[in-house]
Amino acid sequence: MRIVFLGTGAAGAPPGRAESCLLVETARARVLLDCGSGCSARLEALSITPCDIDAIVVTHLHADHYAGIFGLAVRASAHACSRFPLLIVHHSILEEAKSEFQRLLPRSWRDRVKVAGIGDDEVYVVGDVMIRFVPVEHSISCWGVILESNKSSMIYTSDTRPCPTQLQHYLAKADLVVHEATLPSNLSRAAIETGHSTVTEAVSCRKFMREDAILALTHLTVESERELRAWRTLPRHVLVAFDHTFYSL
Numbered sequence: 294m295r296i297v298f299l300g301t302g303a304a305g306a307p308p309g310r311a312e313s314c315l316l317v318e319t320a321r322a323r324v325l326l327d328c329g330s331g332c333s334a335r336l337e338a339l340s341i342t343p344c345d346i347d348a349i350v351v352t353h354l355h356a357d358h359y360a361g362i363f364g365l366a367v368r369a370s371a372h373a374c375s376r377f378p379l380l381i382v383h384h385s386i387l388e389e390a391k392s393e394f395q396r397l398l399p400r401s402w403r404d405r406v407k408v409a410g411i412g413d414d415e416v417y418v419v420g421d422v423m424i425r426f427v428p429v430e431h432s433i434s435c436w437g438v439i440l441e442s443n444k445s446s447m448i449y450t451s452d453t454r455p456c457p458t459q460l461q462h463y464l465a466k467a468d469l470v471v472h473e474a475t476l477p478s479n480l481s482r483a484a485i486e487t488g489h490s491t492v493t494e495a496v497s498c499r500k501f502m503r504e505d506a507i508l509a510l511t512h513l514t515v516e517s518e519r520e521l522r523a524w525r526t527l528p529r530h531v532l533v534a535f536d537h538t539f540y541s542l
């Protein structure tokens with residue numbers, strides 16, 4: 294399983310970072326985890342077109358996690374993709390998701406969008422990738438994503454307070470955890486109020502993980518990135534993701 298960070302910025306991303314978007318590639322599938330603004334340009338830079346994407350998993354209905362679907366659809370038209378948008382996977386509780394995505398898409402794509410809602414404890418399979426949602430702690434309903442393929446596993450927390458209880462069982466098993474670090478450490482009250490994590494809080498999730506697993510920080514703002522740049526060293530097995538960072542499991 295290869296993970297490519299395509300968008301590592303929060304809403305109003307710092308220069309050089311697109312909004313939330315991760316590409317997961319396996320032998321038999323290409324899946325996007327969230328699709329914020331700028332995602333399609335990052336894909337095209339890798340010579341990957343929307344035609345090559347099998348599914349887009351959307352964790353919650355904040356625009357910085359799905360607004361890029363519009364640009365992806367426009368590029369799909371340019372490439373004359375016959376099967377895009379193949380599939381947008383979301384949590385089944387989000388009944389408004391389909392109409393929200395349709396509203397966002399260019400008119401010519403609206404009737405072609407396929408949406409799949411999956412519930413807690415359900416597993417959705419795309420090629421050789423198993424996808425599962427676990428609820429996290431954000432300002433609106435939001436889910437972390439557990440991905441498993443060929444005995445490797447990763448967690449994408451999406452937007453959340455640090456290491457939510459429901460995820461801890463999975464944190465102990467995962468090879469890679471992608472955790473948001475939206476706010477600098479001096480804004481812990483704002484993090485509570487907005488359902489996000491500070492840099493220090495995100496790094497603290499390392500204690501729930503296996504010794505050899507990697508914690509990657511993403512969903513950065515100008516302020517949290519500035520703090521991370523000032524750190525002389527990061528804790529062992531913690532990395533700061535940049536757009537186009539990739540990691541193989």
Ligand SMILES: [Zn+2]
Nearest residue numbers: 304355357452
């Ligand atoms: Zn966000």
Ligand SMILES: [Zn+2]
Nearest residue numbers: 353355431452
């Ligand atoms: Zn959010």
